Amino acid sequence: FDQRDGVIWFNGALTPWREAKLHVLSHGLHYASAVFEGERAYGGKIFKSREHSERFRRSAQLLDFEIPYSVAELEAAKDAVVKANGMQDCYVRPIAWRGSEMMAVAAQNSTIHTAIAVWDWPSMFDVETKMKGIRLDIAEYRRPDPRTEPSLAKAAGLYMICTISKHRAERRGYADALMYDWLGRVAECTGANVFFVKDGALHTPIADCFLDGITRQTVIELAKRRGVAVFERRIMPEELTGFSECFICGTGAEVTPVSEAGPYRFEPGALSRQLIEDYTRETHRHSEG
Numbered sequence: 282f283d284q285r286d287g288v289i290w291f292n293g294a295l296t297p298w299r300e301a302k303l304h305v306l307s308h309g310l311h312y313a314s315a316v317f318e319g320e321r322a323y324g325g326k327i328f329k330s331r332e333h334s335e336r337f338r339r340s341a342q343l344l345d346f347e348i349p350y351s352v353a354e355l356e357a358a359k360d361a362v363v364k365a366n367g368m369q370d371c372y373v374r375p376i377a378w379r380g381s382e383m384m385a386v387a388a389q390n391s392t393i394h395t396a397i398a399v400w401d402w403p404s405m406f407d408v409e410t411k412m413k414g415i416r417l418d419i420a421e422y423r424r425p426d427p428r429t430e431p432s433l434a435k436a437a438g439l440y441m442i443c444t445i446s447k448h449r450a451e452r453r454g455y456a457d458a459l460m461y462d463w464l465g466r467v468a469e470c471t472g473a474n475v476f477f478v479k480d481g482a483l484h485t486p487i488a489d490c491f492l493d494g495i496t497r498q499t500v501i502e503l504a505k506r507r508g509v510a511v512f513e514r515r516i517m518p519e520e521l522t523g524f525s526e527c528f529i530c531g532t533g534a535e536v537t538p539v540s541e542a543g544p545y546r547f548e549p550g551a552l553s554r555q556l557i558e559d560y561t562r563e564t565h566r567h568s569e570g
């Protein structure tokens with residue numbers, strides 16, 4: 282992935298892709314002092330760009346560092362890198378990390394580096410393919426107690442159990458894994474939030490020990506706009522037998538229906554289809570506006 286054409290915005294300058302490198306003694310690599318974002322551009326325009334930039338800066342603050350660029354500077358940088366790579370529909374990855382000046386747990390005086398890369402990540406637009414639903418494994422690891430980590434940060438370190446869980450799920454033939462939280466309640470997937478449908482209403486876990494996704498917030502807004510009731514509440518796995526539909530959502534996944542999660546079965550249906558259409562319209566309306 283490092284040997285290709287294109288440019289990466291790196292500490293304020295558009296840098297050739299192959300030259301955007303960091304030192305092996307970077308604190309971010311050793312101690313996970315790194316935060317990132319995941320965004321999508323539609324028609325050359327990043328969806329909810331400002332919300333992502335704000336979360337990016339907030340994530341860094343939760344890890345006790347400040348990204349040395351304002352929201353406005355990050356907005357301009359993201360637009361510049363999308364444009365410089367000639368992209369229309371793409372994935373956008375800002376990342377910030379502590380540099381190599383202090384190689385110990387304490388690293389207050391390290392330089393904060395910031396980079397923004399973009400690449401192709403086609404979305405699964407075909408509604409009929411999506412409506413088949415994906416299969417979810419149940420993860421072995423649980424989302425930790427929010428008192429044990431800054432759960433609401435999009436921090437590199439919090440992805441360790443996600444990568445392990447995703448690998449295990451794929452090895453076992455599943456698309457992804459559903460993660461429970463430290464109390465055994467349904468939480469989210471390894472890179473997306475989860476929703477369930479019952480009697481025409483949406484039910485989703487309270488986002489207090491995992492990322493309150495920008496897509497999750499968008500889906501809640503779209504559902505409410507249609508007059509669909511949304512319940513953010515504690516959901517125990519045993520309850521999953523009572524839900525008719527299930528879908529996951531995130532910047533990468535967009536809205537993707539689920540056909541099974543461990544022993545539980547779902548039938549992708551009318552509300553999932555409606556929200557796929559609404560989300561597609563919303564992301565495209567935004568790029569035209």
Ligand code: PMP
Binds near residue numbers: 472
């Ligand atoms: N949870 C996790 C663990 C994620 O990685 C993501 C993707 N960033 C989400 C939820 C969804 O967040 P968003 O809708 O902001 O992309």
